[in-house]
Amino acid sequence: MTDVQLARQAWRRLEPVHAMIYFVPEAAERYAALGLDERAGYFASRSAAFGTASPELVIATFYNFCPGLVRASLPAAWEKTTPAEVLAARYEAAGAALRRGGVHELPALAETAALARRAAERACEHPQGRPLFAAHAALPWPDDPLLELWHAQTLLREFRGDGHVAALLAEGIGPLEALVLHSATGAVPAVFLKVSRAWPAQEWLAAEESLRERGLLAGDELTREGRALNRRIEERTDELAAPAYAALTGDEPARLAELARAFGRRVVDAGLLNIGGRPSGAVQA
Numbered sequence: 066m067t068d069v070q071l072a073r074q075a076w077r078r079l080e081p082v083h084a085m086i087y088f089v090p091e092a093a094e095r096y097a098a099l100g101l102d103e104r105a106g107y108f109a110s111r112s113a114a115f116g117t118a119s120p121e122l123v124i125a126t127f128y129n130f131c132p133g134l135v136r137a138s139l140p141a142a143w144e145k146t147t148p149a150e151v152l153a154a155r156y157e158a159a160g161a162a163l164r165r166g167g168v169h170e171l172p173a174l175a176e177t178a179a180l181a182r183r184a185a186e187r188a189c190e191h192p193q194g195r196p197l198f199a200a201h202a203a204l205p206w207p208d209d210p211l212l213e214l215w216h217a218q219t220l221l222r223e224f225r226g227d228g229h230v231a232a233l234l235a236e237g238i239g240p241l242e243a244l245v246l247h248s249a250t251g252a253v254p255a256v257f258l259k260v261s262r263a264w265p266a267q268e269w270l271a272a273e274e275s276l277r278e279r280g281l282l283a284g285d286e287l288t289r290e291g292r293a294l295n296r297r298i299e300e301r302t303d304e305l306a307a308p309a310y311a312a313l314t315g316d317e318p319a320r321l322a323e324l325a326r327a328f329g330r331r332v333v334d335a336g337l338l339n340i341g342g343r344p345s346g347a348v349q350a
Contacts, residue, residue, distance in 0.1 A: 068310065070303075076225060078329045079328055083215060085337035091158040092162070095154035099146040108123055108135060114204055115148075120135045126230075128230050152204070160211060163215065174211065176324060180324070182213060184217070184310050185220040186312065187309050188224040188308065201223050228306055229305075232305065242275065244258045246291065249285060
């Protein structure tokens with residue numbers, strides 16, 4: 066397995082440790098205490114590293130949400146709370162949820178956090194062109210090893226995510242087309258993406274038709290050209306994420322991938338990625 070493949074494996078296995086923050090009740094409860102509903106809490110908490118982020122900044126950097134959905138939450142959220150309060154609530158929720166899931170009990174916590182942190186700190190040497198990552202990279206590191214791991218994976222997720230947006234743009238894939246293509250892979254149910262991203266039905270249908278005209282979609286399935294495009298985007302995303310993991314040498318990339326399995330599995334088994342009692346299957350927010 067190449068270093069790029071090991072880096073992708075490590076990220077995928079550890080990603081639930083970060084992604085659970087978008088689904089656990091601990092987050093919704095803390096945002097509600099600040100006067101924010103779940104959607105406002107999501108947009109405010111993920112963008113709070115920017116400061117009082119405008120809807121335009123969130124639309125640009127989050128990439129695939131319907132602009133109207135973002136504008137329904139921002140800037141109104143900043144009339145009720147501050148970025149500092151939202152960030153504090155987010156970290157409190159992350160720690161509480163991970164402890165409820167028993168993630169802090171895993172014996173390799175310190176080693177896994179140290180390896181992930183080294184990769185995240187190397188990513189911090191490459192902020193150019195990665196605005197959402199760079200904003201989070203400016204936040205202080207937590208002292209708690211559990212939150213250190215969560216913060217490290219958050220940085221690695223946003224580093225990868227900004228690279229993924231660049232890959233999509235380079236291929237001429239817009240935000241709604243990206244969602245349609247993603248759902249066509251079968252990785253995430255289309256209904257989840259339609260509800261969570263809130264694009265109007267007619268616009269979704271228009272995006273499907275546009276992709277069919279480009280020969281990327283046949284019915285609801287990817288064509289050979291569509292599969293090749295998806296593979297090209299994912300491979301390019303992997304390559305753009307690889308500089309972070311270059312901090313790990315020798316057997317360390319394989320070691321992080323090995324350790325990450327237990328942490329991701331613990332999050333999933335504890336139900337921290339569940340929506341309505343069912344596993345969401347969606348680890349990218």
